[in-house]
Amino acid sequence: MTEWILFVVLSVIAIGSAVMMLVGRNPVHCALWLVLTFFCVAGFFLTLGAPFLAAVQIIVYTGAIMILFLFVVMLVNPEREGEPAVPASHRRAGLTLAAVLLVVMVGAITTRSGLGAIPTEPGGVTLRQVGTALLTEWMLPFELTSVLLLVAMIGAIVLARRRIE
Amino acid sequence: MVPTVAYLAVSAVLFTLGVVGVLVRRNALIIFMSIELMLNAVNVSLVSFARQHGHATGQVFVLLILAVAAAEVAVGLAIILSVFRHRDTVDVDHVNLMKW
Structure with a gap:
């Protein structure tokens, strides 16, 4: 409760x-x-x-x-500057699309997911399991993440610095 | 215990709110924040799946998504900053240089 x-x-x-x-x-x-x-x-x-x-x-x-x-x-x-008002037609179209998306997602979750058939594992996931999975099964993605962060760091510096004339 | 479906429903609502932000707002910064909101909504889904299956992979995905989001924010904000320097605006309607 x-x-x-x-x-x-x-x-x-x-x-x-x-x-x-x-x-x-x-x-x-x-x-x-x-x-x-x-x-x-x-x-x-x-x-x-x-x-x-x-x-x-x-x-x-x-x-x-x-x-x-x-x-x-x-x-x-x-x-x-302040944000200019969005045209009402754009706003209506956006909200309609989002509402359709929400209906589809909630419908899929409640009717088609089959989650009820899967029993919830007691005990959950321990941090030890996460660490082991990260450094064994997902070792390559984990290492690639460090490369990605390095690229992002360099990219941010290059994009945001002022041009030195 | 709160069932996984309830978490998925909240996650779907948060994701939809992020979509609304991307579709309706014109300020590039707000659009970017909405994208972060969508990433977070998906993270909630993944962690609730991890609990349901008692499997660590979902949580590993969330960690990787966090790292990708951090990288994305650094580069994205640098792009917004550089667009602002060139066009003096962050309104996406005025940033149409590559529009056909």
């Missing part, structure tokens, strides 16, 4: 702050609402028995990615 209460509270906050992010006019406020959503996702990871991922989520997403976002928001100074 407490699990359900926690789940519902986290869901309401996550979805509510995601909506606030979408309707906000000021990008700084949008970024802060998104931080709240990310904290709720970390809470989901905790309730799903993945405390390490919850910690990484908070460190990487709210600690690194959103700080980067806030820096860029302040660098591009969006207050100056």
